Amino acid sequence: SQTIHQWPxxxxxxxxxxxxxxxxxxxxxxxxxxxxxxxxxxxxxxxxYSVGIGQISSEVPQNLSASRPQDRQFILSSxxxxxxxxxxxxxxxxxxxxxxGELFFGEGSRLTVL
Amino acid sequence: xxxxxQSQPExxxxxxxxxxxxxxxxxxxxxxxxFWYKQPPSRQMILVIRQEAYKQQNATENRFSVxxxxxxxxxxxxxxxxxLGDTAMYFCAFIRGEGAQKLVFGQGTRLTINx
Numbered sequence: 001s002q003t004i005h006q007w008p009x010x011x012x013x014x015x016x017x018x019x020x021x022x023x024x025x026x027x028x029x030x031x032x033x034x035x036x037x038x039x040x041x042x043x044x045x046x047x048x049y050s051v052g053i054g055q056i057s058s059e060v061p062q063n064l065s066a067s068r069p070q071d072r073q074f075i076l077s078s079x080x081x082x083x084x085x086x087x088x089x090x091x092x093x094x095x096x097x098x099x100x101g102e103l104f105f106g107e108g109s110r111l112t113v114l
Numbered sequence: 115x116x117x118x119x120q121s122q123p124e125x126x127x128x129x130x131x132x133x134x135x136x137x138x139x140x141x142x143x144x145x146x147x148x149f150w151y152k153q154p155p156s157r158q159m160i161l162v163i164r165q166e167a168y169k170q171q172n173a174t175e176n177r178f179s180v181x182x183x184x185x186x187x188x189x190x191x192x193x194x195x196x197x198l199g200d201t202a203m204y205f206c207a208f209i210r211g212e213g214a215q216k217l218v219f220g221q222g223t224r225l226t227i228n229x
Binding site: 101102 | 118147149151156158205216217219220222
């Protein structure tokens with residue numbers, strides 16, 4: 001069966017520090033991968049998605065970047081965190097080429113920038 | 115651009131009651147899919163129910179059903195015989211039909227089922 005893991009679950013970082021959130025999927029190949037940010041009262045905002053290794057699409061201009069160094073690994077990064085980067089980050093995957101909308105989500109990573 | 119709106123930030127009902135969560139969307143597409151996702155307090159989001167826009171029949175999954183009004187661009191979720199385990203954030207979501215990869219979510223409705 002397929003599983004998705006993301007870590008760390010909780011992170012407290014000072015402004016200006018770097019960030020790396022990792023997500024891995026097991027039990028499937030060539031998944032679509034996504035990073036969403038969840039803010040209170042604002043639902044889920046798509047940040048990045050990837051349809052293959054090294055292929056990253058960015059949805060909103062921001063202080064963050066994403067990379068996909070391996071087929072089932074998706075990394076969210078920042079060189080210098082801002083206060084506004086605080087939030088709950090969700091990684092998700094879907095079956096490549098299947099746009100039926102079913103996403104499988106990780107447990108989430110809560111980032112607090114102080 | 116497609117948008118999804120959930121006008122009820124919070125709702126609360128008693129166990130065993132029926133509750134309806136509202137969702138409206140805006141799109142010029144004719145072929146698309148609509149979804150309700152559930153995010154329990156444990157935080158792992160799961161798919162509850164899916165509706166294809168070309169299907170007139172409303173989707174049902176056990177105690178969960180939708181009222182899909184395509185002309186009105188409305189997509190409400192009805193939970194019958196609500197249970198304590200239904201307590202969660204519920205998100206309405208939309209995706210275009212052709213080659214689209216991106217799911218657009220509403221703001222969410224926090225539903226509490228009281229004993």
